[in-house]
Structure formats: C-alpha cells, structure tokens
Amino acid sequence: METRIKDVVSSLGTGFDDLRMIGINGMGGGGKTTLARVVFDQISFQFKGKSFVENVREVSNASLLGLKSLQKQVLRDVLNDKGIRVSSVYDGKHMIKRMVHDKRVLVVLDDVDNVDQLEELVGDPNWFKPGSRIIITTRDEQVLVSHSVQYAFGRDIPIQGYEKLTREVVRYASGLLLTLRVLSSFLCGRNELEWIDAVKRLQMIPLTETLKKLELSYIGLEEDYKEIFLDVACILKGRTKEVTIKVLESCGFHARNGLRVLEQKSLITISNYNLCVGMHDHIEEMGRNIVRRMYSDKPYKHSRLWISDESKIYWLTICFMVTSFGLQGTKATRCIKFYNGKLNPHIIIKGLRKMKELRFISMDMGDHLQCWEFNTMISPEIPKALRYLDLKHYSFSSLPKTFQADNLITLEMVDCKILQLWEGGERK
Known part of the structure; x- marks a missing residue:
C-alpha cells in the first residue's frame, strides 16, 4: 500500500499548477477506495476546497435523484456551505461549473461505473481552477479512457x-x-x-446502455399506455394511424389518447406524409427487448410473438419454440404477427387453444397449402378473447362454415380471394 500511495501522490504532482485527473482502476476488493482515502487524507490540506464522494455507482443507480444528491454533496463540501440546494442534474452541473472554477480543489469520486457520472460531476477541465486534482476509482478502465473525449x-x-x-x-x-x-x-x-x-x-x-436510458420514458407511462407502446413496437409500427387506432380500440384500449401520449413523449411519430405510425429503430428495439426480457429463457411465455424480414433472430427463436414446445403454455401471449409464410400455420393454430389472452392475430398465409391447413383447423381453436384477425393472401372463397369468433370485432382480409365470409354471408 505504501508503494502505491507514493505512486499516486507522485502522479498527482501537487506542486504543479495544472489540472490533473488521475484514475485508479482495478477489480472489486482490490483496495482502490482505501488507497484513494489515504491519499486524500495526506494531501487535502493543500487545497482550498475538498470532497470525497463515496459509492458513486450505488447512489447514482439507486434512483433518478442519485446524481443530483452527489452534485449537492460536491458543492456543499467544496464550498463549505450546507445550505446549497440543487433543483436538477442539469442545474447541478452548471452550478459546479459556475461556483467552483475559482477554487483550487481536490475531489475524489469513488466507484464510478459510467462516463455520464463523470460528465455530471467533474465535467470538463475548464470547470476547475488550475492546480486542482480529481481522483477517480473504477472497476471499468473504459470509463477512464472515454472521459477524456466528448465525441x-x-x-x-x-x-x-x-x-x-x-x-x-x-x-x-x-x-x-x-x-x-x-x-x-x-x-x-x-x-x-x-x-x-x-x-x-x-x-x-441491442446496445444495452442506450436502451436503458430510452426505457426511462416507457417506465413513466401508465399501464395501458405501456401496453399500447409494446403493441406498436412489436406489431403495429408502419400501419396508418387510423388502422392502428382501429386495432387498439378493438382490443379495448383508448387508442387516440394513448397514441397522443406516446407522441408527446417522443416514443412514436405520426408521419405528415402518409399518417403512418413510426418509431425510431432503437426505441422499437427497446420495446421488443422489454418483451423478450420478461422471460429471456422462456420465449413461449412472451406476451407478443412476431416474425418479419427484419427480425431473423427472433424468427429462429420462435421456430425453435414451436418445434420444441408446440406453443404449449403460451397463456401470456396477447399478439401474434407472422409474415411471409415463415412459419407453418398448422403449428401456430395447434397451439391457439392455449392462448387464452390472445387478442390480435396478423398472418400472411403465403400459399394455398397453408390456407388449407388454416381452414381445416382454425374453427374450434379460436380463443374467446380474440378481437382482431388480420389475414393476408387467403386463397379460399370463404371461411369455414364452423368458423366461430364470438367476440371478434374486426376481421381484416387483404389481397384475398374471398367471395363470402361463410354460408349466408356477404363480401365486405
């Protein structure tokens, strides 16, 4: 420890009139905090203001107010003023920059795990008077490397x-x-x-750090708006606003207000050109990741299942799922979207009776064989909860006579050869 102390003190060069930020990197339990504390105690008398901030990772990750409380600690310690108030992280950042720049200070940030913590607490070198020293302990060397750059x-x-x-x-x-x-x-x-x-x-x-930050907007939503958001991210992105509203209202949601809230929070966009519901690719991935994450090792319990050209990995996951489990136990599944004939409807329909909460199905029948399998099997398997059924490329002239969906609100059939719904019905 004595040798390490001498190395750190030497690196700090307290006799030089420049600003230095020194990182102490190593595995947990290796003595980083003890080393920083001893050095702090030895040299702190040389500085006009000083602050030792412990447990930066734990405090900042505990709540949205964590970083603000750490900023307040730095200001109170360095300025020796216990009455300082910080209204927000943004405010705290500018207060440190404005109120500390004329003081030669020593600040220790212990157990940092994210570059954002450094940017909000010690920011740029021009925040501090020359001669100031910043000591940072971390388990992640990349945090130290990346803080030297803003871009x-x-x-x-x-x-x-x-x-x-x-x-x-x-x-x-x-x-x-x-x-x-x-x-x-x-x-x-x-x-x-x-x-x-x-x-x-x-x-x-997915890029984990970005998704975690994007997810803050989702966490603040009311429960029904969360459901709407996940439906859009997994199933409905790219549909027109009116179609999206029709689908969501069929499923019992207050869709117009819900979409408006999501738009206000920048979670979705409504195109001025074609009025389609859009979503940034990373926000879409965040929503889909939420669904996957709920049962990361049990995809057959996911609330929404989707297959399309852009989700090849998830397609393989679902193919494995239905092959291994036959869609058994999918009581939580609420929405299904399968396009381009990538999964045999025989497998899907066989498991429908297990999907007690299924409210939305969108399927591209793809070819005549799949339509035949659909016709022969779907009638007794439709869940009572189903509200919206969307079929594409259905090649028969009518649905089976025994087709029953007592609570179905909307039946959408695009590019189909249907002439009448079933015996006694008419084409609409």
Whole structure:
C-alpha cells in the first residue's frame, strides 16, 4: 500500500499548477477506495476546497435523484456551505461549473461505473481552477479512457483508416445522439479489430446502455399506455394511424389518447406524409427487448410473438419454440404477427387453444397449402378473447362454415380471394 500511495501522490504532482485527473482502476476488493482515502487524507490540506464522494455507482443507480444528491454533496463540501440546494442534474452541473472554477480543489469520486457520472460531476477541465486534482476509482478502465473525449475519437475528424467504420457506427445510431455518445465512449481507445467486432455485435445484440436510458420514458407511462407502446413496437409500427387506432380500440384500449401520449413523449411519430405510425429503430428495439426480457429463457411465455424480414433472430427463436414446445403454455401471449409464410400455420393454430389472452392475430398465409391447413383447423381453436384477425393472401372463397369468433370485432382480409365470409354471408 505504501508503494502505491507514493505512486499516486507522485502522479498527482501537487506542486504543479495544472489540472490533473488521475484514475485508479482495478477489480472489486482490490483496495482502490482505501488507497484513494489515504491519499486524500495526506494531501487535502493543500487545497482550498475538498470532497470525497463515496459509492458513486450505488447512489447514482439507486434512483433518478442519485446524481443530483452527489452534485449537492460536491458543492456543499467544496464550498463549505450546507445550505446549497440543487433543483436538477442539469442545474447541478452548471452550478459546479459556475461556483467552483475559482477554487483550487481536490475531489475524489469513488466507484464510478459510467462516463455520464463523470460528465455530471467533474465535467470538463475548464470547470476547475488550475492546480486542482480529481481522483477517480473504477472497476471499468473504459470509463477512464472515454472521459477524456466528448465525441468519438476526441477530435473533429476520424482517425485515418477508421472512416468506413465510423460511417457504419453513425448509420447504426440513425440520428439518435444518445446512441452516438454511448458508442463513442465505448469505442474510444479501441483498436481496429475491436471496432470491427463491436460493429458486428451491434447487428446482433441491442446496445444495452442506450436502451436503458430510452426505457426511462416507457417506465413513466401508465399501464395501458405501456401496453399500447409494446403493441406498436412489436406489431403495429408502419400501419396508418387510423388502422392502428382501429386495432387498439378493438382490443379495448383508448387508442387516440394513448397514441397522443406516446407522441408527446417522443416514443412514436405520426408521419405528415402518409399518417403512418413510426418509431425510431432503437426505441422499437427497446420495446421488443422489454418483451423478450420478461422471460429471456422462456420465449413461449412472451406476451407478443412476431416474425418479419427484419427480425431473423427472433424468427429462429420462435421456430425453435414451436418445434420444441408446440406453443404449449403460451397463456401470456396477447399478439401474434407472422409474415411471409415463415412459419407453418398448422403449428401456430395447434397451439391457439392455449392462448387464452390472445387478442390480435396478423398472418400472411403465403400459399394455398397453408390456407388449407388454416381452414381445416382454425374453427374450434379460436380463443374467446380474440378481437382482431388480420389475414393476408387467403386463397379460399370463404371461411369455414364452423368458423366461430364470438367476440371478434374486426376481421381484416387483404389481397384475398374471398367471395363470402361463410354460408349466408356477404363480401365486405
């Protein structure tokens, strides 16, 4: 410990009139906090203001008010004023910058696990008077590397040779600044092979940090609006506003107010051109991730099942699910969307009787064989809860005579050859 103390004190160079931020990185239980505390006690008398902030990770992650309380601690300690109030994280950040810049200070941030914590608590070097020292302890070396930059590469233009990779990352961010900032922090300091690996991984696995932050808007929704949001993310994105409202109202939701709330919270968009309901790709992925995550190892319990061209991974998951489980136990499933004939309706329909809460089905029948299987099996299997049935490319001229859906509100049949619904019915 004595040797380590001397190394840190030497690196701090308290006799020099510059600003230094020193990181202490290592595994949990390795003595980082003890080392920082001893150094703090030894040199703090040399500074006009000082603050030792413990448990940054735990406090900031415990609640939305965590970072604000840490900012308040820094201000109260450094200014020796217990009456300071901080109204918001944004306010706290600017208060530190404004009120501390003329003081030579020593600040220790212990157990940092996210670059955002550094940006809100110690920000840029110009926040502090020359001669100030900042000590940061963390288990994640990347936090220390990334805080030296605000944007990718720490410069205005990409490093030579990284231009193509940069374009791929920017394309993945799809205009979402939050995603770009998280990616910038993650990729900073990594070599070309690590960049290539990261870009490939992004195509397969959601960017966790971005999704967690985007999810804050979802968490604040009322329960019925959460259900509407998940229906849009998994099933209804791309449909017109009126069709979306019709589907949601058929399922018992107050759809107009719900969509308005989601739009106000920037969770969805309504196109001025064609009035279609849209959603940023990362917000869509966040919603789908919420559904998957509820039973990550039991996909047959997911509340919504979807297969389309853009979700090949989930398609494989569902194929495995229905092959292994025959859709047994899917009592929680509320919505199903299968397009392009990727899954045999025989398998799906066989499991319908288990889906007691199923309220929405959208299926592309694909070919005559699948339509035949649908006709021969669907009648006794329709769940009583079903409110909306959407069939595409249905090749028969009518539905089976025994077709029963007592609580069905909407039947949508697009690009179908139907002439009458069933015996005694008319085409509509």
